[in-house]
Structure formats: C-alpha cells, structure tokens
Amino acid sequence: GAELGASTKLLDEMASFGLDDSFWTMAEREFGYREPAFDAPSLRGLLYRILATDFCNSARQAPAPLVHFIIPDRAKAAHASVFASRWRSDMANYASYDKVSGMVAEELHIMDILGPMGAEALADAMTFEAIEKRVIGDLKARIIAAGGANMDTIRALIARRRDGHWANPMLAVANESTRALSASYEALEAAASFFELQAKHGKGFSFSDAKGAFEAYSTEIFKFDQLYRWFMRAAESVEPMGWSLLHELRERMEDAYSGWFIGQFASAWGSVIEGGSGLLETWKLPGVINQYDFYEQRVVPAFDGGAKRVFVVISDAFRFEAAEELARELNSKNRVKAKLEAMLGVLPSYTALGMASLLPHAQLSYKTSASLDVMADGLPTATMELRSAILARQGGVAIGRDELMEKGKEKGREFVKPHRLVYVYHDRIDAIGDKRGTETKTFEATSQAIKEISELVGFIVNHLNGSTVLVIADHGFMYQESAMEEADRTILPEDPPGVIKSKKRYVLGRGMGSTSKAWCGNTALTANTEPGAGSVDFWVPKGAGRFHFVGGARFVHGGAMPQEIAVPLIVVKESDSEKTKTKVVEISLLGSS
Numbered sequence: 001g002a003e004l005g006a007s008t009k010l011l012d013e014m015a016s017f018g019l020d021d022s023f024w025t026m027a028e029r030e031f032g033y034r035e036p037a038f039d040a041p042s043l044r045g046l047l048y049r050i051l052a053t054d055f056c057n058s059a060r061q062a063p064a065p066l067v068h069f070i071i072p073d074r075a076k077a078a079h080a081s082v083f084a085s086r087w088r089s090d091m092a093n094y095a096s097y098d099k100v101s102g103m104v105a106e107e108l109h110i111m112d113i114l115g116p117m118g119a120e121a122l123a124d125a126m127t128f129e130a131i132e133k134r135v136i137g138d139l140k141a142r143i144i145a146a147g148g149a150n151m152d153t154i155r156a157l158i159a160r161r162r163d164g165h166w167a168n169p170m171l172a173v174a175n176e177s178t179r180a181l182s183a184s185y186e187a188l189e190a191a192a193s194f195f196e197l198q199a200k201h202g203k204g205f206s207f208s209d210a211k212g213a214f215e216a217y218s219t220e221i222f223k224f225d226q227l228y229r230w231f232m233r234a235a236e237s238v239e240p241m242g243w244s245l246l247h248e249l250r251e252r253m254e255d256a257y258s259g260w261f262i263g264q265f266a267s268a269w270g271s272v273i274e275g276g277s278g279l280l281e282t283w284k285l286p287g288v289i290n291q292y293d294f295y296e297q298r299v300v301p302a303f304d305g306g307a308k309r310v311f312v313v314i315s316d317a318f319r320f321e322a323a324e325e326l327a328r329e330l331n332s333k334n335r336v337k338a339k340l341e342a343m344l345g346v347l348p349s350y351t352a353l354g355m356a357s358l359l360p361h362a363q364l365s366y367k368t369s370a371s372l373d374v375m376a377d378g379l380p381t382a383t384m385e386l387r388s389a390i391l392a393r394q395g396g397v398a399i400g401r402d403e404l405m406e407k408g409k410e411k412g413r414e415f416v417k418p419h420r421l422v423y424v425y426h427d428r429i430d431a432i433g434d435k436r437g438t439e440t441k442t443f444e445a446t447s448q449a450i451k452e453i454s455e456l457v458g459f460i461v462n463h464l465n466g467s468t469v470l471v472i473a474d475h476g477f478m479y480q481e482s483a484m485e486e487a488d489r490t491i492l493p494e495d496p497p498g499v500i501k502s503k504k505r506y507v508l509g510r511g512m513g514s515t516s517k518a519w520c521g522n523t524a525l526t527a528n529t530e531p532g533a534g535s536v537d538f539w540v541p542k543g544a545g546r547f548h549f550v551g552g553a554r555f556v557h558g559g560a561m562p563q564e565i566a567v568p569l570i571v572v573k574e575s576d577s578e579k580t581k582t583k584v585v586e587i588s589l590l591g592s593s
Contacts, residue, residue, distance in 0.1 A: 004044040004103050011043065031083070032076035044107075051104050053077045054084040055127040063113045084127065088165045098129070098175075105130050119157050129177065132166040133245060136184050140249050143192050148199025151192040158185050158192075163588040180241045187234035187246055191253055194227040198256055205268035210279035211286055213272045217562040218320060218342040221265065225563055226321035228257045232481055233443045258480045266543030266561065273519065273560060280519060280560075283347065283526045291345045291567050292357040292364065292528045298470060298569065299360070299421070307468040309416065311460050312423045313401070314358060315453055316351060316430035317557060319476030323568030326450045326471070330572060336461055337575045345475055345565035347526035348506035348538050350558045351430065354474030354567075356381040357527060359423075360394050364527060365534030372501055372508055372536065374529075384425055396421030401456055409463040416464055424460075428452060433477060436552035442479045457572055471570040477557040478544055478564060484553040490545035492517055498537070504546045505558030512537040519560055 014020045024041040027033045033049045035041050052069035056062045057077060062070055071077040088097040105111070105128040114122070114134040119142075125131050139154055146154075161167055167181035197220075205221070207213035231253050235246050273279040284290065289297045302310050320342055330338035346357050352374050356364055361376035373380055380386045388398035397419045404424055407415055416422050432438045432445035453471060460466035492515065495502075499509040507518075514520035519542055524535035540559040541547055557564045 004047065004100075004107065005042070008043060030076065031080050032071045032073040047100060047104055048108065050080045050084055051101055051127050052108065054081045055110075055125055055131075057081045058125040058127065059117070059121055061121065063117075065113055066108070069108075088126065094165070095175075098177075101128055104128075123157055123160050126165045129166050129181075132161065132164075132181050133243070135161055136181070136188065136245050139188050140245065143188060143195060144249060144252055146195070148195040148197075148202070151196050154192050155189065158189050161185060176241065180238045180243070183234040183237040184243075184245055187231050187238065187249070190227045190231035190234065191249055194224065194231065194253065194256065197223055197227070198260070201264075204264045207268055207272050209277075210272040211288075213269055214285055214288065214342070214344070214562065214566065218566055221562075222321040222324060222566070224257065224261050224265075225319070226325065228253065228261075229321065229443050229446060233447060236444070254480075254482050258482050262478075262480070262544050269562065270542055280521055280526075283344070283521075285344055288342065288344050290528070291343050291354065294343065294358050294472065294569070295360045298571070302468050302470070303420070309420050309422065309466065309468070311464075311466045311469045312358070312421070313426060313453060313456060313460075313469060313471045314355070314423060315426040315428070315449055315471070315473055317433060317475060317477045318426075318429060318449060318453070318471075318473035318568065319563055320566045320568045321563075322429075322446050322450055323471070323473070323570055326453055327570050329450065329454055330457060330570070333458070335575060336457065336572050338570050338572045340568060340570050343472075343567045343569050345567040346523075347521065347560055347565060348508070348523075348540055348558045349475035349560070349564040350503070350506060351474050352382065353523070353527055355387070358472060358474065359387060359390050360396075361390070363530050363534075365530035366523070366536050368533055370500060375534075387423065387425075391421055391423055394421050395419060396423065398423040398425060400424070401426040401452065405456065405459055412459070412464050424456065426453060426456070429477065433479065433555035434552075439479075439552040439555040440481075442477070442555045461572070461574055467574045469572040471568070471572060473567055475557050476564045476566065476568075477555055478559070478561060479555045481554070484546065484549055488545060488553075489549065490517060490541035490547055492539075492547070496539060500536070502547065503558055504548055504550070504553060505540060505556045505564075507539040507547065508536045509538075510536055512539065515539065518542060 011020065011023075014023050027041065027046055031046070031050060033041065033046050035045055048069050049071055052066045053071045056066060056070050058081070071080055088094050088101070110128050110130045111134075114130060117134065119135045119138040122131050122135050135157070139157060142154060143151070162169060162182065162185050166178060167185055168178070169182045205216075207216060235250050238246055279285070299310055299312065324340055327338045327340040330336055346353050356374040356376050359376045359381060363377055365375045365378070367373040367375055367380075373382055375381065376390055379390050381390065384398050384400065391398055399415070399422065401424055404412060404415070426449070428449040429442065429445045433442040457469055457471065460469050496507060496509060496512040496515070498511040499507055501508040512520070518539040520537070520539050522535050522537050523529040524531040529535040544559075544561060546553050546556060
C-alpha cells in the first residue's frame, strides 16, 4: 500500500471470514503485541513494535522516543528480531521489507533518533537504511579527523556493515540504493588506506638514486594512485543518488592527491633523474629491463624455456597500479599464476614509440619526415596490420582483443594454430581518456580494462590452450579529477627551434637544444632508436606539468613520471592443475537465529 494506515487486501479478507480476531491473537502470542485499552490493533502498530524492538535489541539501547514501542517480554522481543532478520534476508521478500521499514523510519523520525549515536553503537543494527547513512557519516568524520592514524577499527566496522543487509556487495545488484551504500564503504576503505599511507610518508619522499625511487614506486608508492582511483571510482557511483555523504571526503582526497602527493613525489623523482648522474643521462636501471628490450628479454627466453606458443597482450595506457590489481585478480583464479614486474618505458611515453618498442626488432628509428613515423628494422609500425607483417617474420600475427574473443573457442583455435607468436591489442583506457569529452571517465575505463583483460587471459588459457601469456602496456598515464590551473602549465620561453610535433606532455623535433624549463634528451638514449637521423630530440615537462591544455588536460601521458614510464609486465603461466589453490574460507553470518 501507499501508506501504513491504508486498508490491506489480506486483512480485509481475513475480516470477511471472521479471522481477524484470531490473527491479532496470534500476533500477541508470538510477538507480545497488543495496543492499550480501547485502541484497536493495527498493522502500523504491529510494525512499529517489531521494528523498534529489533532496532533497540541490536543497538543495545532504548532511545526515549522508542521506549513505549519496545516489546517488554524478552523471549517475544527476540522473536521479533528473528522475524525482522528473516524477512530482510529472504531473497523473495526483502524488497517489501526495504519499502515498509523505510515508511516506519520516516514516521518514527529515525534519522533524528540516530543523530547522537556513533558507529560502534550501530555496528550490528540493520533495521533501517538510515542507520547505514549515519554510520557512513560517522566513519567519514573519523577518517578526516584521524589524519592517517591507525584505521584498523574503522576497517573492522566497514567489514561488519558490508556483511549486513543494506550494503552487502553480494546484494548490490538489488537496487541503486544498495549499490550506492556498498560503494560508499568502498570509498571509505580506500580513503582510510590512502591517509594512512600519507601519514607514513608525512615528511615527503626522498630517494638516494633513480633505482631506489623506481623500486619504491613499484612496491608501495603506486598505491597512492591506486587508492585514489578506487576512491574516485566509488564516489562517482554514489553521486547519482544525490547524497552529500562523501562530498567533504572527496575534497580532502583530491587535495591530498593532487595538492600533496603529485607535487611531493614529482619533486623527489626529479632530483634523481636530473643532473650528471641522473636517470636521464643513462636511461637504464640495474635489474630493470628497458621496454625496447622486451622481445629479446622476455619473449625469446619463453620460447627457449619450452613454450610452443606465446601470447602477448598489449593494452594501451594500462598503467602499473591497474596491472597490480589485475595480477592479484588473476592469482585468485585456479588455473593460472601471474607475476608482475615493472619495465623502464621509452621516453617520450607515447603510443607510437611504445608500441614499436614492443615488437621484435634489431633497431628502431624515426622516419625522416614530418609525420615522425616509428620504424622497426626499416618497416612501419603505425597500424595493427603493419605490426602483423613484422610479427609474421617471427611466425607471428596481430589481432584485436574483441575480434579474437568474438571468434569463440573453435575458430579462435583455428586462427592461432599456424602461429607461434600472437600479439593481441586492447584499447580501452586511452580511447576514453585521451579525448576532452570523455576524459573524466578514465577511471571507469580502467576498471573496464581490468575486467576485459582478465576475461581475455581466461579465454586464452581455457579455450586456446595458451600456457604463456605476457600482459604489457605501451605506456601509463597521469590523471586527476580536479581541473588544471595555469600554475600546472609549464611555460616555455619560446617555441624550440626544429620542433616537429607538440603535445601536452612532450615536444619532438630535431636540433631543439635544451632548456632549464623541461627535461630534455634524445630518443637514441631513451628508446634505443638509431643514432643521428633515425632519432629525435624531445622536451617533456618537469614533474606533472603540461605544455598546454588543448583537448583536455586531466588525462595525459608522454612525460617521465613513474605513472607513465613504469611499464607493467605480467607473466601469466598455467599453474599445475594437480595442486589446486586453497585458502581459508571466510564466514559471514547473515541474519539472526
């Protein structure tokens, strides 16, 4: 019905058969429900008693406005809680519980009653949806106030709430509200971990050399980018509800990431790549392979190790932090084991150069023309068809991810059968992020990319009998939610001489010289292109700056920050099927008994 006081069909039918007195007698026998003298029993009164009692039982306190609704008999009060719990956990009927409990909450002014109550007091209370918003608001305030202090208590409370009725991720398909509440807790968890990590590095970052800085990024510091992405992605999914629950926290996160982390990390990174002994002088790191050596250092050894066919999955702009999430997801599956490492990408870190560097080649070079096409052993590399021709010399072929998946099992096997080397190209993140109109959907595209690559790896292993899969990227990216300001722009004194191509994060040309305003170099060193006419000079902005904002500036790549040049490589191999992976099962108690 539209309201609790409305006449209901079932109660009217019971009355027509003379069964209404029997029904209310049963309600009193089971739940102890009876109205004061002279007041007739009602559905509203019964629901008030059941839900108010359930709330006070689980909260272990009786707020004054609800005292006269509490069922006094302890055994019958327990029956009421069990009834409410079974109703909201019943897959066929929980939708009606959600609607009715919302009506009761509004009539009893539950939001006002919850005002002074904290998250601990409400940790086990699941009666009303309003409780969830109160807990989220309390935890948000505590995360902001804690300044990165130990967040274990907050994580424990989040876990308890997400096992409950209103924000259970297993039920997140139920409705928009459930999905938004679940996402709110995801955002809180990401923010708590972010501020905890920030407190750990409260004095900023300091590295003795580029090797140490690169290792620090690939082992821990990448988590700043990852947690920021997780928070913003979760917060975005809450926005359509029109709630203001996360607004203040979102501002704090943006300030911490764009205003603190990016600047602090860029400064420390700049100190180890500049100067006479900096990374820009050698573009090599001990124990780290260069992107342009990928084929020789990782594909050839795979064949030498006995692999009959190697699949190479290349995802455009798939950065390291996203690859770390993918590797963990792959390792949770039974048939594969995945190992992640970081390679030193080419510089400038853009698609044409990055894609060419991953192909089998003895020498890369730039075509001596205004287009600056990148060649591999004198052959063009700009399109998938051209790359396929280069791979054919090694018994290989190139194909798009969607095209391969659409072939299905049988046709897919026929396609790969003649080839020992299969390059599969995927473009989700760059296709969305590198356009002004869609760049704000970068994190949504990243989540989708992880899902699509995971599905692709599963398809290769399970249906194409692929035992060795290498997942890699041409470059990473940098992204921030807040709009860029003039202070974020690297202003050059004048256009460099000999410039041929000018982008937001790099300028290419010949005979450009150098400037103190940018990091400068030549691709012969940073991409192993043919010295002389086969190479070009480059300028990239120091830190996270942009040369211009044309075409959008939140999503960028091409520069020398680790987010762009720490290129992920995931080596996926089929695990020993004899040794099934095991893990301790986690139990979540749903409801009461």
